[in-house]
Amino acid sequence: MKRNLIIILFLLLNLANVCAQSTFTARVVDATTGDPLPMASVYVSSSHSTITNQEGDFSIVAQPEDVLRITYVSYNAKNIKASDLGSKVALRPYTKMLQEVTVTPIDVVGLLKKLVKKLKMEYAQFRFEQSNYFYRQMSSNDTTYNELIEAFFRTQSNIALRNFMLTTGRYGNIESGDTLKPFYKFRNYYTTSCIAPMLPDPGIWRDLYTPLPYKWTKHYYDDLYNLSYAILQGDDDSKIIVVQFGETAQGTTHAMTGRLMFDMDKLRLLSFRGKVHNELVRIRYRTSGPTSMFRYCPRDIEIQMTYKHDRGFDEVASIGTRMVVNRGKNDYGGVYWSTLFNIDNYDIGEGTSTRKEDIYNALSQRGNDEAFREHYKIVKTTSTEEAIIRKFEREGCFGTFTK
Template identity: 30%
Template structure:
C-alpha cells in the first residue's frame, strides 16, 4: 500500500512539474514567396498540444520550450521547429507542380475511383466521433454584432455530421446603424460539408456535389499534380455548369487528394443557392413567424487529418455573404477538431459534459437559445481560447464581456 501511495505521489508531482514547464508560444505562419498569411495551417506538437492558425495566420500554443512543432499546410512544405526557437514568423514554401508528362492517370476514371474510396471511408468511419471547438462572428456592414463560441460533438469521419451542442457562450448587440436585431440560428450546419454522394442523379431537394457517378453531366473539371513533401497529391478543380448551379444547391470546389490512398486531404470551394435561417425578436420572444430564409452563397476551407488512423475533419472555415434589410451581412465561423489534444479532453469540465445527454441539433435549431439555457461560466471561457482570436475578435470579445452581454439572450 505504501509502495502504491509512493508511486501515485511521484506520478502526481511529475505531472505538476511537466505542467509547470509549459510555456505559451505564438507566431504567424506566412507564404515564403508572397508573405501572405496562411490561415488554418496545422500546428501539432503531439497528443499533449495542437491547434490551427486563425484567419490572420496567427497561432498560440502551450507546450514545453524544447517541444518540436510540426507546422503544415496542404500545398506547402511542412516545417519542424523547436518552440523556443520561434522567431515570431514561420515561413512555408509552396510545393512545386509536377510536369504534365508525369501524370498518366485519365481524369474521369480517377475521379470515379476517388468517389468510390470517399464513400467507402464515409461508410466505414461513420461512427467515429470527436469534440470540436467552434467560433462564429456576424457583421452588419462593418460592425460585428454577434459573437459565439461553443464546444460541439459529432461524427468526424471524412465529413462532419450529427453535431450536438456540449456548451457555449453567446453575445450580441444592436448595431448603431441598424434598425433591426437578428441572429443566425443554423449557421453551424454549414460546417457539415459533404462532397461525395451515392446517387446517380441529384434530386431537387439534394445538394449537388462533385463526387458522384454522373458528375460529368453537371461539372467541368481539370486536374494537376503537386509534390507534397515527397508524396504526390492530385489537385482537382470542379466547376459546376451554369444550368446546374441555378437549379440545385451546388458545391463547386478544389479537392486535394493523396495519390496512394485516394483520401481527401483538403477541400476549398464555394456553395451556391443555399439558405440561412435568421430570426428577429417580437415582444422579447422569438417565433417562427419572425423567421426568414435568406438565400446565400458561402466560401469554405476544410482540412482533413489521419492522426488517428482514418481520414477525419481537422478544421472547417465558412464565410457566408448576403443582404438583409439594406445591409451587407457577413458571417464567419471556424471549427477545430480537439481529438488530438489530450489536455483539453482530460479537463474535469469535459468529464462532466459527457455525463449530460444533449439532443441532436436540426437544421433550424436555435443554438443561441440552447446555449442560454445552459448558463454561462466566465471562468471556464477565460482559460479556453483554443484557437487564437484575431485582433477584431479579441476586441469584440472584450467589448461584449465588459458590457456583461455573455449569458444574456434577448
C-alpha cells in the same frame, strides 16, 4: 517518511515542468508570397494541438524543448523547436509537375469514381465513429449588433459532420436599440458551416450538388462541372492531385465549386477550398412591432476544410467559413464567419451533453458555462474576435439570449 518524500519530489518535478511551459505565438505564411495560411495545423501531441486562425496566427502552450510540427495541405511540413519559433514560420509550397512528365494521361473522372467508391465503403465501416470539436461563430455588421457563439461538441466525424451533441459553450450578443433597423440572426448557420464536398447523409443539403456525389450517375460531371487538374509534388516525392470543379456554361443554381485535393495513391481526402452557391440561410428580421419576421435567403458561403487520417478513415480536421452580405436597400452589409476544429483528446472537463442540431437553442436551454473562458483560446482569436469577446465580457453580454 520515505514515501512522503517521494510524493513531495514528484509534485515538485511536475510543478517545475508546468512552470517551464510558456505560450508561443507565431504566424504561418507562404514562403514565396508571404501570404498568411489560415487553418494550418500546429501539432505537439494528440491532446495538445491547434490551428492557425483566419489571419494565419496561432498560439500554443508548450515547453521550450517541445517540437512543433506545422503542416498545411500542398505545402512542405516543418518541424521546429518551440524555443526557435520566432514570429513567423514560412512553409514552401509543393512543386507543380508539368503534365508532359506524366507518361499516361490521368482519367480524372475515373479517379474520382474510385475515390467515391472508397469513401462509401469507409462510411459504411466508420460512420458511427465520433470526435470532439471546438466551434466559434462571429457575426459583425454595420449596425451596433454583433454576435458570438463558442462551444465544444461531440459528433460523428467521418467524411462530414452529423448528429451533434453539445457539451458546453457560451453565447453573447449586442443589439442596436433602434427596433426599426433590420438585422440578421442565423438560426441554421451552425449546421450550414459544417458542409463538406461529400454528403452521405445530406439532411438540409439534399438538393445541393457537391464535387463528390454519394449517388454516382454517369453524366454527373458532364452536366454540372467543368473539370481541370494539376499534380503537385513535395520534397519527399509525395504527390497530390488538385481537381478544380468549375461551373458549366449553363451554371447550377445550388452547387459547391472549388478545389479538391487528395492523395492519388492512397485515395485520401486532404482538403477542399471553394464556395457554396445559393445556400438557404434562415434569417430573422427585426420589425417595428414586438415580433420578428423569419425568412430563408440564398447566400454564397466561402469554405475551407481539411481532413486527417490517424484513425484509419477520412475524418474532418477543420472547417472555416465566411459569408459576406453586401449592403442593399433592405439589408445592412456584414461579414459572418466560423471556425471549427477537431480537438482530439483535449480535456474540456466534465460536461453534460445535449443533443441538438440548433446550437443556439441548445445553448439558450443550457445557459452559459462560466468556466468556458479557460478553454476558448484553444484556437487563437483574431484581433477582431478578441475585441468583440472583451467587449462582451466587459458589458456582461454573455448569457443574454434574444428570441
